Amino acid sequence: MRILRALSSGASMAITAWKGNLTIWFFTFLPALLFVTPLKGVLKAGLGQSMITERLADGIDIEVFADLGLIFSGLMTFFRSGFLLVLLSGLLLNVFFSGGLFSFFSGTAKKSGLAEFFRASAGNFWSYLVIILIVNLIILVLFILIVVLPVSVIIQSDNAAENTIYSAGVILTSFFLLVLPLLLLVADYARAWQAISEKPACFRALGYGFRQTFKQFLRSYFLMLQIMLIQLLFAAAVFSVLPNLRPVSGSGVFLLFILSQFLVLIRIMLKAWRYGSVTALMLFPDSPAEAEVAEDQQGPVFSQPPDPVLY
Numbered sequence: 001m002r003i004l005r006a007l008s009s010g011a012s013m014a015i016t017a018w019k020g021n022l023t024i025w026f027f028t029f030l031p032a033l034l035f036v037t038p039l040k041g042v043l044k045a046g047l048g049q050s051m052i053t054e055r056l057a058d059g060i061d062i063e064v065f066a067d068l069g070l071i072f073s074g075l076m077t078f079f080r081s082g083f084l085l086v087l088l089s090g091l092l093l094n095v096f097f098s099g100g101l102f103s104f105f106s107g108t109a110k111k112s113g114l115a116e117f118f119r120a121s122a123g124n125f126w127s128y129l130v131i132i133l134i135v136n137l138i139i140l141v142l143f144i145l146i147v148v149l150p151v152s153v154i155i156q157s158d159n160a161a162e163n164t165i166y167s168a169g170v171i172l173t174s175f176f177l178l179v180l181p182l183l184l185l186v187a188d189y190a191r192a193w194q195a196i197s198e199k200p201a202c203f204r205a206l207g208y209g210f211r212q213t214f215k216q217f218l219r220s221y222f223l224m225l226q227i228m229l230i231q232l233l234f235a236a237a238v239f240s241v242l243p244n245l246r247p248v249s250g251s252g253v254f255l256l257f258i259l260s261q262f263l264v265l266i267r268i269m270l271k272a273w274r275y276g277s278v279t280a281l282m283l284f285p286d287s288p289a290e291a292e293v294a295e296d297q298q299g300p301v302f303s304q305p306p307d308p309v310l311y
Contacts, residue, residue: 003223005284010277013105014269020104020117021272024097025265028090095132099124101272102195105279120195127194127202134206135187139180146176181224185213188278189220195279212282223281227274234270238263 014021103120147169154160154168190209194202213220242263245256 002281002284003219003226006223006277006281007226007273009280009284010105010273010275013276013280014272017101017104017272017276018269019114020097020100021265021268023114023117024093024268025261027093027097028264028268029261091132092129095128096121096125098191098275099128099195101275102191102279105276106192106195106283108196124191124194124200127200127205128191130202131187131190131194131206131209135183135190139183142179142183143176146179147172181221181228182213184228184274185220185224185278186210188224188275189213189282192275192279192282196283216281219281220278223277224274227270227277231267231270231274234266 098121100117100121103124104117108120150172151165151169154165186206186209188209189212190202190205193208193212194200194205197205242256242260245259
């Protein structure tokens with residue numbers, strides 16, 4: 001019952017924060033231009049304006065890129081240098097804007113408007129950056145220990161069959177994916193706690209994140225598992241539909257672009273739903289007695305979902 005309340009509250013919060021989600025989409029879209037603009041210019045220079053749609057109408061044609069010659073090698077050089085820039089900017093933007101979302105979802109925003117959204121994002125930035133870096137480092141180390149090292153040992157074995165290596169990789173990766181929700185919960189609980197804390201305290205927030213994750217293990221895990229499954233189904237649907245859409249005109253390309261950006265916005269709202277649901281699960285206890293205990297441990301606790309300040 002409490003999981004359903006948290007999921008419902010998180011969905012309501014994510015919808016209410018539509019202006020914040022649009023702001024995140026806009027600033028996420030800007031780094032993508034680093035790839036789209038030069039690619040468009042290279043295709044025009046290498047193939048000509050009238051050839052691009054025709055050559056790519058039936059899908060990705062590797063000969064298109066082979067015909068670019070030296071221009072293609074220059075494009076690849078740009079991609080190698082630009083990829084790290086886009087990856088880094090995406091990480092920093094995610095850290096920055098998550099501060100604003102958690103602040104509004106926890107009900108600690110002082111006033112309405114995008115100015116307050118940016119203020120909350122900036123105020124939580126450094127604490128959130130440390131939290132994300134530490135959790136991502138833990139995820140990387142666990143992936144190496146759970147998946148990479150055992151599979152490497154099996155590969156180096158003289159008697160290892162190809163099917164054995166494949167089965168081991170699938171089993172170990174599945175186990176790692178079952179562990180991953182716990183680490184995401186630690187990060188989300190830590191950021192939710194930091195949002196209601198008066199001072200930056202990233203390490204205390206991480207400690208709270210670990211305690212809260214295992215204190216409400218079953219509730220927290222199944223809530224995160226449901227959200228991740230929905231996000232996975234959404235991603236699978238996107239990757240199964242988009243490759244089959246092959247526009248043959250300029251208007252078709254434009255509509256495909258609009259559709260892809262709409263799907264990006266939905267992905268952002270799904271992440272906001274996750275943040276709101278975890279915050280709701282943390283802040284809204286089942287009983288007054290539980291509320292008193294929680295308030296002594298973590299600060300203000302709400303008996304029912306607060307109304308997020310409208311953007």
